[in-house]
Amino acid sequence: MVRILVFSGSVRSGSFNARLAAAAAAELARLDADVSLISLADYSLPLYDGDLEANEGIPDAAMKLKRQFCAHRGIFIAGPEYNAGMTPLLKNAIDWVSRVKEAGEKPLAAYHGRVFALGSASPGGYGGFRSQMATRQVLEIGCGALVIPESCAVAAAHQAFEEDGNLKDERTRALLAACCASLVDKARSLT
Ligand SMILES: Cc1cc2nc3c(=O)[nH]c(=O)nc-3n(C[C@H](O)[C@H](O)[C@H](O)COP(=O)(O)O)c2cc1C
Numbered sequence: 001m002v003r004i005l006v007f008s009g010s011v012r013s014g015s016f017n018a019r020l021a022a023a024a025a026a027e028l029a030r031l032d033a034d035v036s037l038i039s040l041a042d043y044s045l046p047l048y049d050g051d052l053e054a055n056e057g058i059p060d061a062a063m064k065l066k067r068q069f070c071a072h073r074g075i076f077i078a079g080p081e082y083n084a085g086m087t088p089l090l091k092n093a094i095d096w097v098s099r100v101k102e103a104g105e106k107p108l109a110a111y112h113g114r115v116f117a118l119g120s121a122s123p124g125g126y127g128g129f130r131s132q133m134a135t136r137q138v139l140e141i142g143c144g145a146l147v148i149p150e151s152c153a154v155a156a157a158h159q160a161f162e163e164d165g166n167l168k169d170e171r172t173r174a175l176l177a178a179c180c181a182s183l184v185d186k187a188r189s190l191t
Pocket residue numbers: 010011012014015016017018080081082083084085121122123124125126127128
């Protein structure tokens with residue numbers, strides 16, 4: 001079974017992106033993936049600072065998160081849009097993970113040999129799509145990761161989910177399903 005990691009770039013209570021992450025996890029499980037839905041709240045990290053890294057080394061949470069990345073063949077990230085970019089929480093996590101290099105590994109090991117998919121949810125009309133563009137740039141160009149072109153942006157996110165967590169809109173549901181199917185296919189092809 002192909003292993004897929006899923007998390008949100010927001011840990012806000014009631015986060016729409018956490019709901020999207022949960023919907024993606026359910027869809028990926030339907031596709032017979034072995035899904036790990038995690039919260040960045042369980043990987044609390046200081047704001048990256050080169051002096052901190054030099055003096056104290058890599059924080060345990062960064063090592064733990066990097067090993068989670070490496071233990072999965074695919075990663076789905078649901079990221080909110082802050083001022084047309086990604087959240088500082090998500091960028092900080094990506095940056096810390098990029099700094100982890102275990103014995104015998106090449107740099108950026110967590111970003112190679114696996115495939116990423118992006119989603120976003122926002123009360124706004126673009127559904128946080130611009131955060132996906134920023135995250136795609138960081139992952140692809142910055143970290144050398146493979147990011148699939150299929151994605152899912154959930155506009156008017158405050159009205160987009162049923163009580164049970166399903167997406168109300170058929171077209172958005174289809175986008176999420178297509179994104180998850182592509183992620184699983186690509187991840188399987190890498191194993
Ligand atoms: C600092 C800040 C900047 C924001 N900028 C944008 C933006 O550029 N585009 C957008 O659609 N929503 C923007 N929002 C609204 C967020 O999309 C909204 O708060 C969303 O619910 C956050 O995701 P979450 O529900 O997963 O926590 C911004 C929110 C904050 C706090």
